[in-house]
Amino acid sequence: MKKRLLIGISVLSLILCCILIFAVQSAKIVGEEGLIAKARREIKNLAEVETIEMVVAGKSTRDRNRHLFWIITGNEYQAHHYYPMEVIETEPGVYEFVHLYNGGHQRGQDIFFEFFGMGYSFMINNPKCKGIVIGETVIPVTEIPFVYYYPYSPNEYYFIDEDGNPLR
Numbered sequence: 001m002k003k004r005l006l007i008g009i010s011v012l013s014l015i016l017c018c019i020l021i022f023a024v025q026s027a028k029i030v031g032e033e034g035l036i037a038k039a040r041r042e043i044k045n046l047a048e049v050e051t052i053e054m055v056v057a058g059k060s061t062r063d064r065n066r067h068l069f070w071i072i073t074g075n076e077y078q079a080h081h082y083y084p085m086e087v088i089e090t091e092p093g094v095y096e097f098v099h100l101y102n103g104g105h106q107r108g109q110d111i112f113f114e115f116f117g118m119g120y121s122f123m124i125n126n127p128k129c130k131g132i133v134i135g136e137t138v139i140p141v142t143e144i145p146f147v148y149y150y151p152y153s154p155n156e157y158y159f160i161d162e163d164g165n166p167l168r
Helices: 002-027 031-042
Strands: 028-030 054-061 066-073 081-091 094-100 105-108 111-116 119-124 131-134 137-140 146-150 157-160
Touching (some): 031 081, 066 111, 066 119, 081 111
Parallel strands (some): 054 146
Antiparallel strands (some): 028 094, 054 066, 105 111, 111 119, 119 146
């Protein structure tokens, strides 16, 4: 009787360990493909979430291991949607999901920001935007899409075109 009980407890322990190991492994997000797959599972307000094109536009880093990745959906023939996704990097290229924001705060056509830590993460996908002006500092937009993290909450900021005029 004791032998059967011991075997039963051992088998149950082994099954429980396997379940826990699988649960820990399945919670890991690996690389950009993993980030996109996780975004597809978390986005609730997009009907074509399973089939629409998605790319990782860039990331903002708050600490060494806390990141905000910007996921863009759509292509040149579709409307774009922007989803900032917060993760913690547990090892190089491996992440743990924290939160998917329901789209960033829009500041113009294809220009968004999200509060991240004590600052702002900016995501620019507008080719007319050539810079972000924060206070008296101009941050040039060097490529599209462009992601930039400002570690403080700015008092004033705006976006400029190639002539230095504010974008409307």
